[in-house]
Amino acid sequence: MSNSKTKADLSAAFATLRQRFEQSLPERVARMVELMQQATNDDLADVIAEAHKLAGACGTFGHAGLGSNARFIEQLAKEVQVKPADERLQALPGLRQAVLEFDMAVDRALQDAPNAEAEAAAELHQADTVWLLLPEQTLTIELVNQLHAFGHKVECFSDYDSCVTRIQHTAPAVLFTAISLPDGASLFEQTLLLQQLKKQQSRLLVFSETDDFDLRIKASQHSADAFFVSPLDVPNMISTISELLVYGSKRAGRVFIVDDDKLLAQHYALVLNAAGIETHIIENVRSIITEVVRFQPDLLLMDMYMPDYSGAELAGLIRQYKSLKRLPIVFLSSEINKALQLSAMAKGADDFITKPIDDTQLVQAVKSRLKRSQQLKNLIEKDSLTALIKHSSIKEAAELEFVRSQRYKKPFSIVMLDIDHFKAVNDNYGHGTGDIVITSLATLLRKRIRKTDSAGRYGGEEFMLVLPECSHAQAIELTEQILQAFRQLHFSAADKLFSCTYSAGVAASDDNDFTSAEQMIDAADAALYKAKRAGRNQVC
Structure with missing residues (x-):
């Protein structure tokens, strides 16, 4: 056997072990949390043993930060015991809090785990940098x-x-550029620049003096994310860039796998994980609803037989639940009879x-369906002005x-926000400025x-935040930080x-x-109006 093949086999084996370890983490930490609910000396012994195992295993499988957290819990539990x-x-409440924070850290680590392709591209890529190439200096x-x-x-x-020249050394997260410059140069003739943008996974936004079909086709051919026409809609452009930067840093999506062939299911999971897609394999289909609600997938990949x-039958079961009616279900099966495929899809896939x-x-098939699903979901759920999800x-x-x-x-928190004196903004500066x-x-x-939070436009100038695993004090602190940043924005009219x-x-x-x-x-709304009565510009 060649040395290169041996290394490849070892890499595959390590990848499999790491995957299995990461899949076991939530359950193992949940057990620690459960033990801490009614902690006794015996329970602490079990917590210490599990924390000791995780302290070594986390580092082995590439999660050094989690290993340090587990080691801290081990030492703290020994002291408390x-x-x-x-x-x-x-002393027990402090230990319980440490275990809960470890649980949250595990969730974040599993969501944020990078894939090899993204790591390779990250050598030059700057995650929050925008490049501007526009002929008009004022704009x-x-x-x-902004x-x-x-x-x-x-x-x-x-x-x-x-x-x-610059992209040989570093690359932007987003390039916003004019399609043509006063000297006659054209963006679509810049082969090296466009190739490097694609290689570094930079997003491309283009700006044109005219709305031209042929230019739009060329922009599409070069995977431009948006096409803006003069006069530039600045708020829309800023919103588009911010949305790309925020959502571009997120996971590629979550896929829930239902297949009785466990090895095949694990293989699919490994392949999709390598592409940055988070997966969950169900063990017992009788718990499918509970697991789907907990995992919150973007797509369900299911064997037909x-x-x-x-x-x-399972697709029909899932469609009985109102909250799951829009969950995309894709059959992955060896069935080639088109009539049977269509018949099965009629049941809810x-x-x-x-x-x-x-x-x-x-990977390509799943990614394309995830992308299209997200686009349709955004059209249905998101407010056209703000790109936040709608009231419902x-x-x-x-x-x-x-x-x-x-x-x-x-714990989780709900925040209601309302812009102060917004009617005066519309009256004094116009609805466009509003x-x-x-x-x-x-x-x-x-x-x-x-990434785990949700923001929505509740109506008019009112917004709502849903903050999972966030205490009242943490929600107050976050909302006050955002308020401070909002105060510093300056608008002109x-x-x-x-x-x-x-x-x-x-x-x-x-x-x-x-x-x-x-x-x-209702309670958050009452607190909001308490803040209004207390003089506005504050969080209650």
Whole structure:
């Protein structure tokens, strides 16, 4: 056997072991959390043993930070265990908090684990840098000021050659460029620049003086994410860039796998994980609804023929639940009879992929469906002005999180925000300027919240945040930080500069014995109006 083949086999084996380890982590940590609920000396012995194992294993499988966390829990538990009974009782809450924080750290680590392709491309890629190449200096200055206000790094260029030179050393997250320059140079003739952008996975936005079909086709051929036409809609452009930067840093998607062939399911999972797609393989189909609700997948990949229940039957079961009616279901099966495929899809599936399929094709097929699913989801769920999810969707997010919080005994918070004196903004500066204020706050919310949080436009100038695993104090701190950043934004209209503030109210699941998400929303709304009555520009 060749040395290169041996290394490849070892790499594959290590990848498999790491995958199995990462899949076991949530369950192992959940067990630690459970043990800490009713902690005794015996329970602490089990916690110490599990923390000891994880302290070594996490580092072995590439999670050194988690290893340090586990080692800290091990040492802390040992110290608590030897304390007298009364002192041990006082010390247990601190240990419980350490275990809960470890649980949250595991969730973040598994969501943020990079794939090999992204790591290779990251050598030059700067995650939050925007390059501007525009012939009009006034517009460039305005965009620089706006982007800086939202915390983005900006570099400006005057010609394509300087971009080509710069991209040999570093690459932007986003390039916003004119399609043509006054000297006659054309973007679509810059082969080296366009190749490097693609290689480094940089996003391309283009700006044209005219809305031309042929130019749009060329932009599409070079995978441009957006095509802007003069006069530039600055708020829309800023919102588009911020959304690309925020969502571009997220996982490629979550896929829930249902297949009775466990080895095949594990293989699919490994292939998709390598492409940056998070996966979950179900062990017992009778718990499919519980596991789907917990995992919150973007797509469900399911075999059509299984021993106990068919894919069509399970698809029909899933569609009985209102919250899961929009979950894309794709059959992955060796069935080649088109009539049978269509019959199965009529039961509630959305698409069909035929086995066998090679790894590259599987990744491409799943990624394309994830992307299209996300686009359709955005059209249905997102507000056209702010690109935040709509009233009904943010309420649904709150309801789902309330159920999850009750089931797993983890806190979450709801925040209601309302822009202060917004009617005066519309009256004094016009509704167009009011829209700019709204979109600016929406962009700020998207940039400042975590990947696991949700932000929605509740109505008019009112917004709502759903913050999983977030206490009342943490929600207050986050909302005040966002308010401070919003105060610092400056808007212009009729040669006048002005700024805005908002009032906000917070309700956390650990504040009260709430019985529904609706009660929490009402409580947050009451806190919001308390902030309004107290003088606005504050969080209650």
